[in-house]
Structure formats: structure tokens, C-alpha cells
Amino acid sequence: MKTDIEIAQSVTLKPITDIAHKAEIKEDDLELYGKYKAKLSFDAILEAEKNDKGNLILVTAINPTPAGEGKSTVTIGLADALSHIGKKTMIALREPSLGPVMGVKGGAAGGGFAQVLPMEDINLHFTGDMHAITTANNALSALIDNHLHQGNELNIDPRRILWKRVVDLNDRALRQVTIGLGSPLNGIPREDGFDITVASEIMAILCLATSLENLKERLASIVIGYRYDRSPVYVRDLKVEGALALILKDALKPNLVQTIYGTPALVHGGPFANIAHGCNSVLATTTALGLADYVVTEAGFGADLGAEKFLDIKVPQLPTTPDAVVIVATIRALKMHGGVAKTDLTDENVDALEKGFANLARHVANIRQYGVPAVVAINEFVSDTEAEIETLKALCASIDVPVALTSVWAKGAEGGVALAETLIKTLDTKPSDYTRLYQDNQSIEAKIEAIVTKIYGGNKVIFEKKAQTQIAQIVKNGWDNLPICMAKTQYSFSDDPTLLGAPENFAITIRELVPKLGAGFIVALTGDVMTMPGLPKAPAALNMDVTSDGTAVGLF
């Protein structure tokens, strides 16, 4: 069987100018990065914003399991299938972080015959967006430490600096560090830490900004820490939002690439789905909505995290609301939610599937709470049995949710036609009537309680002492009017990763709240949230290489 990179390298790519032509983007509005990648100019975005909006389709998933669900793959394959049946379609996808690529993943641009290309570039430096974000983030850090060193006019308390440095790598040794050591010439010694770039607030800002001006306003609003008197210090107090925006001016422009089948895809931005909102950029989605009749996009992790944040945080920044949500599930993963161990997944187990279906059913009900129709995509695996497939279809019918099998990994566009047709039928027959879960002017506690009780299925929220103090501070600073970005394990509806299926009657503990004034949300931490992954014993990097003519080896 061919690997992803072998499939990708066997495809003859179309010039990106042809893809742009197909998407009705003027050649003059392209900023080429090689022959097969381009950024869209701000003019192109403004032009697209004037057009009628296409249908917005979100692809999300059940709670992820080690069995793998293939959400990005289905997103890409669904779009290819829509193109295949004659619909004018664009994809709006997140761009991968190099850290996981070098660590475990080896690549993150779809899989099999549902990939965005050139996968080597997308998985490595792409058009430099991640590097620009890393640089802007760390330039701010350097400017903060320089401010301390040069006399600390703003009276910043070095013990209460929230802003951390970042690298776009998995590097656990940088999670907690001490800086400024060795000499008075080396600045003020203090504790610091590095997050992975995709966890930077600047990534979230870039993905929520609606224009360069809006980007700059958001950057100016970042809270970098507190003064000795506990009053907040903003980036605007340091007067460096202009420099940061300058560093980010090209990174803000969406990147155009293509799928294996030549479907245009805007791959742009990729914030973490725990500490941030986990969706590609507002500008890419908005542009795609102006260019295509069908825009397929995705959100990180399961629907309790990714879709909730998409619907409550991202959608209010978009010019339109979602028309349908596709929930990806696999029979393997549902069986894990039903209690089967990973090693036993190849055995037929209809009982476990029925039990695990509760996870999917709750996600379907959740999406319906937003007034948006749901469609289930069963991402087929060779181990799925006929009995299991029929059971799952019957279960879906029992809750009246349309369902389709997809096999886009193995069959590409053809493998997604059933799903595409089911989706179109849903769009034609079930109008969306989107409504948010909560209102921003509710209290912090009420907003969190809405998410916990209505989406997670919990019955109680416990605010730890620290969180209570922080809520008081947030209210005092006038920041309580912002939406909530929940940081919770992706593996369970609860904050306990071992509680699979659809747990009930549990409490969610809020340990800490972090103001992200630039992104425009308050992060609520429910447990240890990993913002800097580590490398495994045998990192994927060990298998990577490049041939003398520049061909990439070992990405997959």
C-alpha cells in the first residue's frame, strides 16, 4: 500500500494559477510561493467579501480515540466529492504545526487520496505563517524583557508576566525555564516558559482578525501581565502593536493550495483547540464563502471542544452562519467509546458499538441545540463488518440523523459522493436557524455553566479558589463580557479523559481563568492543559530525509 507521501508525490499538480482561475481569483491577486502555493492579496479578500455567501459546512467529530477518526481526511474528501458532483466548492482548513510533524504525526494534510498538496511544503514551512507568528510572539517577549531591563517604566511585576515565549517544535525541556541569568547585562532573572507556536495568543488573534486594522487592535489589546499594583499591562502600553502587525502582515493573508483532485483549498492558521479555539482563520473562511457555493471547514478535536468554539467564538466573526455540521465517526472509535480495548477493535462487536453510539448521539443533539442540521459521516475501515455498519445506520435512523458511509482515504472523491449527496439533501430540506449557546453579557459563571450542562452533559461546575479570585479580577477589569474558550481534555465530554461514551452527572472543575483580550475570549482551564508537547522516544524526525534533488522522504 502506498504511503501518504508516495500518493502525494505521484500526483501531477496543476499550477496554482489554474486553481485560482477555477476559483475566479484574479491572477494579479495572487502572491505566488513557488508554482503550487499562493497567498491571496488583501484586495482579493475585499473583492470576495462583496459576493453572495456560499453554504458553510463544518466538519467535526465524536470525541477522539487512539483509533483515529480522520476528520481532516473526510473534510478534504467531502469537498472533492462536492466538486466531483459539480458543486463549486472550496476548503478552509488549518495549517499543521511542525512540532507534531517532527514528533509523532509525520504530517497533517489529510491522508490517502484525500490530501491537500504540496503536502511536503504544507507540513514543513509552507508560506511561513507559523514562523511569522513565532517571531511576533518572541519579539514581544524580547521587548517585554528589554522594558524590564531598561528601567521598567511601566512597573511590570516580573513575577506576574503572563506572556510566554514559543517555538514551533515539541520541546518539553523548554516548558519551564529561568531566563536573564549570568550577568546584569543579561536582563532581569525571572521564570518563563515556552509554548508551542500554535498555542500562542497571536495564532488565535491571526485566526479571528477580520482585517489588518483589526489584527493591530487585537494585538494592542493583549494582556502581557500585571503591574505591582495588579493593574493589567497591555501591548498598547508598550507601543509595539505596529511592529507586531508589521511582522504578521503577510501571515494574515490566506494560503491557496489544491487537493489531489484539484479542489481549491485555503489552508490558513491553526490554533490549538484547547487553550485556543481550534479553527482556521476567519479571513480564509470569509474569503472562501465569497468565492464558492460550498465551503467545507473543520474544527479541532471532538464537537464538544472544536464545534462548540467554532459556533460560539468563530461564527460571530463570520459574515454568515453555518448551514450544516458533519460529525465524523468511525465504527472502531465508537466501539472504544463502548468499552473495547484498542487491541480488540478488529473483532466484530455490535453491543459495544450500540453502547458507544451514545457519544455520537450526544454530539448530534448538541449541534441541534444550535439550530444547525447535523449529518453523520461514517469513515469506513476495512475491519468494519456488515452487521456493525447496519447497526450504526439503524441507530442514526433512530435519532433521525442523516448518515452516509465515506471511503475517501482509499477512493478519493468517488468515496465521498454518498456523503456529499446526503449533505446536499440535508441542506435542501433542513434550513439552518443558528443561535448561540450563550450571550456574551452573561456572567463568566453562567457562560461556563451553559457549556458544561448543555454541551458536556455535566450537572455541576466547581470553581476552585484561584478561579474565583480570577473571576473577580476579570470582572474588576471589565473583561467578563467575552466568550469562554474551554480548555478540557478532548477524549471525554467530562474533564476526566478515561470517561468515554456519554457520561452523566459529573462535575467540571475550573482551576484557572486566563484572559486573552487580543483573541477576545477568556480561557477556562479544567485540568493540566499541555501547551508544549514532548517528543516520543523515537521521533518521526529519525525517518526523515531529503534526496540530492530535494525530494522529501519520511513525511506521511
Place this chain on the structure above:
Amino acid sequence: MKTDIEIAQSVTLKPITDIAHKAEIKEDDLELYGKYKAKLSFDAILEAEKNDKGNLILVTAINPTPAGEGKSTVTIGLADALSHIGKKTMIALREPSLGPVMGVKGGAAGGGFAQVLPMEDINLHFTGDMHAITTANNALSALIDNHLHQGNELNIDPRRILWKRVVDLNDRALRQVTIGLGSPLNGIPREDGFDITVASEIMAILCLATSLENLKERLASIVIGYRYDRSPVYVRDLKVEGALALILKDALKPNLVQTIYGTPALVHGGPFANIAHGCNSVLATTTALGLADYVVTEAGFGADLGAEKFLDIKVPQLPTTPDAVVIVATIRALKMHGGVAKTDLTDENVDALEKGFANLARHVANIRQYGVPAVVAINEFVSDTEAEIETLKALCASIDVPVALTSVWAKGAEGGVALAETLIKTLDTKPSDYTRLYQDNQSIEAKIEAIVTKIYGGNKVIFEKKAQTQIAQIVKNGWDNLPICMAKTQYSFSDDPTLLGAPENFAITIRELVPKLGAGFIVALTGDVMTMPGLPKAPAALNMDVTSDGTAVGLF
């Protein structure tokens, strides 16, 4: 008076495809980065390597002073002037580091009417080379720390790790740090530090590599530290040279841009001129030599550092040897070498000029030791008086070195014609007979003594105890067959930055030796060498901004 960025933004750029056409580069061999930047494919490099070689002209300078010499500006202006008088010319220049741009410099792509464009892009992310180097450097760090954390199979002594992390920023607080703190899950606690990216050995490697294969071999040869038994640990022991080369595969390709006058310029690589060799990439220079009849390139700092390293370290990697060396001087700077304070430079002072001329005269003599003809370029300033100019011309005549005034900053190509004609005449009448200063098979001590006595004008080398121990270790490891890369203050021939002019009878103290097996040289440190600059009290970043249409403000 217009600022550099205002001049740059007033120029109508030619499409980079036109510039490539002019340089006889096939359009198919271009990898476009927007409309005005492109990387050359490896095929383009191979094609160019087959051609006859053009004249190689190095631009260097007297020891720099706070008065400023304008070496890059003269390099660009000279090339424009050569083009202007009908010579087929290319520039091979270093690319700027973002750290100094955000710090003091605000920009580093020439000045006035002698600039490479688009200056905003070149000064910011350009084509991402710096970011790729940062990423490769830090990926290696993460892999080293992961190796320690996962059981340390190679028995690496965490106290003897040479490899440091980097950021492409001025960030003094990162010079000395403690990492791996906080939890057993966060790796092995140890001391570490960050250099600026241009000080990374990977930057030196990228600039000396002759092919992708050679790059990989050099990466494999990096010594990252020592085992508990003091034996060296190479990157090849970690088996990650393939991954690092993959990260660097595009960064290795030279970047094509244009000057204000449309002269093609390869701007590629920019290693520090103290800890490394301070020249643009071998691949860019080699490619330019195959494409043009005249290739103008530069080396960092004064000729004692930059030109010496160009001639002894870089030239052996080139397919040809230099045909002439242009030494840039200003009357202001020579007066400082003659003892005038910066505040008094606008006053005419022929005596000080005569005294300071000793600095220039020694650089001329030094270049002649290599068998390469020297030409002096006087970069004019408004404060220069007629008497001073005539004196300097007479002084140059007294040592029989051709001299020409240049005013390329103010007048562009026209302002460089006199220098271009003087250079052409020199090339036509004085054939170069290049010979290296020392042979690689001499001892470490003999090579350093050759540089100190023949170039610096010192009479003694003192090897501190630590340096002696390290030399013994270098010999034991079989590394003594490599050239020497001196790390010394750029302000003086000596290791004392306050000894201006042409000091004599001084000793140079070698404190430490650092093996750079990938770059292929041994660094000899003569004092505190700054590998991570700091930001000033009012960083250039404070003046930077971007308008809503994406126009850069505050680069200069």
C-alpha cells in the same frame, strides 16, 4: 530628504521574471515568492555551474567606526554602476537578520539610491531562510534534550553540550537560561543559552555548503557536545541529519531580487562575522559567477575579519578566486582612526586623516599579501572637504593603490561610475594571483600566528590555559586540519576595541577554541564575543507600523 524606505517604495519594481530573463535564468528554474522575489532551483545552480566564470570582486572596508562606512551601499552601487556602463553584473549579498532590524538598524539592504528591493520583505521574513535555520537549529536542540530525557543512550554529558538554541531576535534575557525545570516530565534540567540565528553553526554550514548532499554531510559532522568520557558526539550519532537537511532544503536555494536600477542580486545567507565567517552563501556566489561577467560580493566587518575569512575560508569552496578587492573607507571614519571624536567629525582635519590613513594602508597591504589587487573606494559624505579629499587621494597614490570617489547613496548608479571604471582598469591591468595566508595542515597555533602577525600586525599570540587544553583535545580528535575562524572585535586590528588606526607590537590573547566541524573551521575566541545582541532603550520596533493596505512603515 527621503528615507531609505521612502526611496524604496517610490521605485516601480520590475517583475522578478524580467530580472531573471536579463540574468539568463530560465523561468522554469524560478520558484517565485510573490512577484519580486524568487528562489533559484537546484537545476538553475547546476546549469550555472557549467558556465565560464565571471570576475569576482570582493567589497570590504577599513575597521568600522560609529561614523559608518556604507559597505553594503557601495557594494550595491558599484554593481549598479558596472551594469550602467554595460557590464553584465550580479550582486551576491548577505541577507539581514531580523534582530538588528527590530533593534537598532531598522533595515539592512543598502541605503539611499543603492538598495536591494523589496527592502521591506528582505528586512522582514524574506523567503524564510532565517526561519528555516532557526527551526533546524532548535529541532536539533529539542532532539538532543529528548535524547537525554529518553534514557541518554549515547551517554551525552549534559554539562558539556556545546549546541545552543537560537532566535532571530535581539534578546539578551535568553543569553543564559536554565531549562528542563519543574517536573520529571519536563526533561533533564541543565544550563543552556540562546544565540541569535545568524550565529548558529547551521547558518555557517548553509553558507559554505556546495550542494544538498554536502549540506547533509556537514550537518552530520556537527559536534553537539561530549560524552562523560569526553569523546565527541556528532549529529550523525543522533541520526537526524536527514531531518535537518529536509528542514533546510529550500533555504539552501539562493534568492534572486533586484536593485533600484534592476541589477540582479542574489541575497542569500548571512552568518555572523565574528563567531562565523561573515559571507553570503557559496552557492549564491558560485551561481552568480556562472551567470555574470562581474560578480560583486561583500564580507562582514573590516578587512581584517571579513576579507581574511572570505579569502581563507570561503574562497577554497568557490570554483574561482577573487580578481580584485575593493576597500571602502570614508574620510569621517579615517579621521576617527586618526583620533577625532565623533562629535568633531564635521570639522576639517587633514592631520587626523593622514594619521588615520594608516588603518586603510594596512588593509591594502594585507589584501596584496593574498596576491589580489586592491582598489580604494572613498564613500563621500557632505562634510568631506576638498583638502581632505585631495589628501586622501595623494595618500593612496603614495602606496600606489587606485582610488575613486563614490556617491552611490545620493546618486545611485551614476555615483558609482568612477569606481566602476577604476575597478575595470585594475582588472584589465593587474592580474590576480591569489594565494592563501596559511595551509590547513599547519598547526592550530601556526595558523593563528599567521593571521595575527601577517594581517593584524600583532607580534605575539598568548594561548590561555583553557585554549591550550582545547588545542590538545582538538589535535586528539583529529580536527586540527581545519582553517581558523577568528572571533575578535571588529573595531581594531588588535583585540582591544579602543586601539584604532594601525596599532603595532601588541599581543592577541586566545581564550577559547570552539570546534565547528560542520562549518569546517575552528573558532578562536579572543575576548567576550557577543553571540546574542540586546535591544536598546528605544528599539527601532517602536517606530514600526503597517498601514491597513499592508504598506510597511518605520523600516529604514
